[in-house]
Amino acid sequence: MSADTRNSLRRETRLCHYGQPAHPGPANPPIVRASTILHDTVESYRDTKRRRESDDSVLSYGRRGTTTAHALMQAIADLEGAEGAWLFPSGVAAISSALTALLRPGDHLLMVDTIFGATRTFCQDILSEYGVSFDYFPCGTADITSHLRSETKLVFVESPGSQTFEVMDLPALCASAHAAGVLVMADNTYGSGWLYRPIELGCDLSIIAGTKYLGGHADVMMGAVSARGDAAARLRKAVHVTGQTLAPDEAYATLRGIRTLSLRLERHEGNALRLAEWFAMRPEVLGVLHPALPGHPGHEIWMRDASGSNGLLSVVFAPGFDAEVLLDRLTLFGIGSSWGGFESLAMPIDPERNRASLLDYPKEAKIVRFHAGLEHIDDLINDLEAALATL
Structure with a gap:
C-alpha cells in the first residue's frame, strides 16, 4: 500500500x-529473529551501512531491528503523528533513554507535579548523579515562562496526570516553552496515540x-518514543549509540495488539x-477522579x-472505610501493577495530596x-456490590 x-x-x-x-503475503508481518544479516558482496554490505544512516527501515543488523520491529516503528509514528518512532524494552526504558538523549550535565529539567512515579525515581536516583537538576x-x-531558568532545556509533562488524571493545556504550555527555545516531552501512555496526540x-x-494499551493483553513489555524535528534526530542518534532495541517477538505481539486498539478502548x-x-452514588465514596467527568x-x-x-x-473513599479489605474480597478485579490489558484491576495508591484533584x-x-477491563459491566458491578455487602 502506498503512503x-x-x-x-x-x-x-x-x-x-x-x-x-x-x-501475496501474510496478513501480519512475520516474526523475523536475526542478529547477523548476510550479504553476497562487500559493496552490498557497504551500501546497507550507508543507507541505514538516514533510513531506519533498512535491514542491517539485529540491534537496529528486523522487519518486524520496523513495521511497529512505522505504525507508532503514524499513530502519534510523528516523524519517527523508536522502540525500547519497557516504558521506563523509553523515559530514561529520552531524558538522557536530551539532557547534559548542567542542564535543568522541569516536570509536572503529577508525573509518573518511576520517572521521579529515575531523576532523583540517576539523572541527578549526572549533574542534571530538576524541579x-x-x-x-x-x-x-515563570518556571524556566536559563539552563532549562526540557519540560516533561503527563496529561492526564498519573493516578489522578489532571489535564493540562498542552497547546498553551508548548507555545510558551518554545518561545524560550525549550523542548516539551509528554508521557502519552494514557492516550496511547489513539485518544490523545501530544505532538x-x-x-x-x-x-x-x-x-x-498497545499490547493490550498483559503479556508484553515495551516502550516507544515518537518525535519530530531536532528532537527526533537527537533521540535517533542516542538510540543507535546506546544499542536500545526491542525483541522481534515483543514487536510482533504489540503490532498484533494495535489492530484492535480502537475497539478495545471503546x-x-x-x-x-x-x-x-456507580461509584459516585455509593455512600462510602467521597469522589471519583476521571477526566471525562464535569468538574474534574x-x-x-x-x-x-x-x-x-x-x-x-x-x-476516593470516606475516612474510616477499609478499602484494602474491599480489594481483598473482589473476584473479578485483580490486584496488580500496570493496566491496559483485557482484565480489570484495582490497587491502593497514595499520590501527593497537594495535587489539584x-x-x-x-x-x-x-x-x-x-x-475497567473488557468484562461485561454488569458482572463488574455485581462483583463490587457483593464485596461491599460483606463489609
Missing part, C-alpha cells in the same frame, strides 16, 4: 493494515508504555464511565483536545485506582 493511499484512509482502517507486506511545576500551568498539540516528543471507556457513575481539573481542555478516555479511574478531600481518605 498516499494509507494517508487517505481513516485511522481505524490504518490500524488493520500497518506493516502488511506486498501481496516540579503545578499541573494547572499553561504558561511555563499534534505542540509537543516535540511523546512516550508510550506499550506494555499497556469498551474500556464505556466500562470505566459506568463504574464512575482540566475537564474542558480534555473535551477540546482528546477523542475519548480509557479504562482508568481513581476512587485532591485538594478538597481529607488527607486520611484512602484512594484506589481501578482499571
Whole structure:
C-alpha cells in the first residue's frame, strides 16, 4: 500500500493494515529473529551501512531491528503523528533513554507535579548523579515562562496526570516553552496515540508504555518514543549509540495488539464511565477522579483536545472505610501493577495530596485506582456490590 493511499484512509482502517507486506503475503508481518544479516558482496554490505544512516527501515543488523520491529516503528509514528518512532524494552526504558538523549550535565529539567512515579525515581536516583537538576511545576500551568531558568532545556509533562488524571493545556504550555527555545516531552501512555496526540498539540516528543494499551493483553513489555524535528534526530542518534532495541517477538505481539486498539478502548471507556457513575452514588465514596467527568481539573481542555478516555479511574473513599479489605474480597478485579490489558484491576495508591484533584478531600481518605477491563459491566458491578455487602 502506498503512503498516499494509507494517508487517505481513516485511522481505524490504518490500524488493520500497518506493516502488511506486498501481496501475496501474510496478513501480519512475520516474526523475523536475526542478529547477523548476510550479504553476497562487500559493496552490498557497504551500501546497507550507508543507507541505514538516514533510513531506519533498512535491514542491517539485529540491534537496529528486523522487519518486524520496523513495521511497529512505522505504525507508532503514524499513530502519534510523528516523524519517527523508536522502540525500547519497557516504558521506563523509553523515559530514561529520552531524558538522557536530551539532557547534559548542567542542564535543568522541569516536570509536572503529577508525573509518573518511576520517572521521579529515575531523576532523583540517576539523572541527578549526572549533574542534571530538576524541579516540579503545578499541573494547572499553561504558561511555563515563570518556571524556566536559563539552563532549562526540557519540560516533561503527563496529561492526564498519573493516578489522578489532571489535564493540562498542552497547546498553551508548548507555545510558551518554545518561545524560550525549550523542548516539551509528554508521557502519552494514557492516550496511547489513539485518544490523545501530544505532538499534534505542540509537543516535540511523546512516550508510550506499550506494555499497556498497545499490547493490550498483559503479556508484553515495551516502550516507544515518537518525535519530530531536532528532537527526533537527537533521540535517533542516542538510540543507535546506546544499542536500545526491542525483541522481534515483543514487536510482533504489540503490532498484533494495535489492530484492535480502537475497539478495545471503546469498551474500556464505556466500562470505566459506568463504574464512575456507580461509584459516585455509593455512600462510602467521597469522589471519583476521571477526566471525562464535569468538574474534574482540566475537564474542558480534555473535551477540546482528546477523542475519548480509557479504562482508568481513581476512587476516593470516606475516612474510616477499609478499602484494602474491599480489594481483598473482589473476584473479578485483580490486584496488580500496570493496566491496559483485557482484565480489570484495582490497587491502593497514595499520590501527593497537594495535587489539584485532591485538594478538597481529607488527607486520611484512602484512594484506589481501578482499571475497567473488557468484562461485561454488569458482572463488574455485581462483583463490587457483593464485596461491599460483606463489609
